[in-house]
Amino acid sequence: SQLAEENSWALSVHEGESVTVNCSYKTSITALQWYRQKSGKGPAQLILIRSNEREKRNGRLRATLDTSSQSSSLSITATRCEDTAVYFCATGGTGNTGKLIFGLGTTLQVQP
Amino acid sequence: EAAVTQSPRNKVTVTGGNVTLSCRQTNSHNYMYWYRQDTGHGLRLIHYSYGAGNLQIGDVPDGYKATRTTQEDFFLLLELASPSQTSLYFCASSVQGNSDYTFGSGTRLLVI
Numbered sequence: 001s002q003l004a005e006e007n008s009w010a011l012s013v014h015e016g017e018s019v020t021v022n023c024s025y026k027t028s029i030t031a032l033q034w035y036r037q038k039s040g041k042g043p044a045q046l047i048l049i050r051s052n053e054r055e056k057r058n059g060r061l062r063a064t065l066d067t068s069s070q071s072s073s074l075s076i077t078a079t080r081c082e083d084t085a086v087y088f089c090a091t092g093g094t095g096n097t098g099k100l101i102f103g104l105g106t107t108l109q110v111q112p
Numbered sequence: 113e114a115a116v117t118q119s120p121r122n123k124v125t126v127t128g129g130n131v132t133l134s135c136r137q138t139n140s141h142n143y144m145y146w147y148r149q150d151t152g153h154g155l156r157l158i159h160y161s162y163g164a165g166n167l168q169i170g171d172v173p174d175g176y177k178a179t180r181t182t183q184e185d186f187f188l189l190l191e192l193a194s195p196s197q198t199s200l201y202f203c204a205s206s207v208q209g210n211s212d213y214t215f216g217s218g219t220r221l222l223v224i
Contacts, residue, residue: 030210042116042202042215043155088155092210099170100145100206100213104154 003027003101004089010107013079020075021106023089027070033100034063034074035088043088043102047074079110115139118203118216125193125223133188133219135203143206144186145213146170146178148199155202161186193223 004025013019025032031050035043047063049056049072056063062075076083086105116137125131137144145160157170159178167178175197177189190197200220204213 033212035213040217042204042217043213044215045212048212099157099160099209101157101171102147102155104152 004032004091004103006087006089006103006106008106009104010109012109012111014111015079015081017079018075018077019079019108019110020073021087021089021108023072023074023103025070025072025089025091027091029067029091032063032065032072032089032091034061034072035090035102036085037088037105038085046087076108081110081112084108084110116203116205116214116216118201118219120219121217122220123222125190125221127194127223129190129193129223131190131193131221133190133201133203133221135186135188135216136184137186137203137205137214138184139205139207139214140183141205141207141214142183143209144180145204145206146176146186146188147202147204148172148197149202149218150199158188158201190221193221195223197221198223 033048034046037043049063049065060077065072088102088105090100090102092100119134146158147155156172160168161180180186203216206213
């Protein structure tokens with residue numbers, strides 16, 4: 001079973017709309033990360049949010065973390081076609097073992 | 113710019129063949145990782161390393177060996193390749209566990 005899981009397999013929006021990808025995780029964590037993978041590329045980190053943070057922003061991206069419900073969300077505002085990608089949440093629990101475990105990903109399609 | 117370079121980009125081998133996937137990072141990162149990515153399974157950790165000469169077993173290590181010869185170079189070895197190892201392989205590096213990962217562009221392996 002996954003340590004972290006996104007809650008939707010796929011989402012589709014039109015350009016300019018906002019969208020939120022949700023993630024739930026199963027253990028105490030030190031931090032949670034969001035990654036994006038575009039077609040033919042490796043994943044690229046978007047945001048790292050630590051357990052003592054409730055919100056983190058990076059341009060049009062906003063991540064939230066709720067440790068009481070063990071959930072996180074990644075919101076994208078004013079979506080663009082180039083936001084089309086697979087979005088993953090990932091966490092390594094509370095240790096520093098280096099074992100970052102990824103969710104299965106949510107495929108986001110942004111249509112013109 | 114920090115980079116992780118994988119080679120080859122594509123590889124075809126026969127069942128029982130011997131394959132080596134290469135990864136080099138110029139990030140001066142301590143940690144390096146090998147993941148495989150398959151539809152329905154997401155990214156799964158095969159092996160990882162804390163530094164030159166160190167090797168840690170990941171979550172799906174069977175059929176794979178790895179070697180970290182220098183801080184920069186991490187190799188994944190398939191000594192008796194099987195069709196079940198057909199996959200997209202990613203190498204990544206990070207400063208430490210639970211920090212942001214830098215991924216390579218991937219190696220697509222087909223075992224026939």
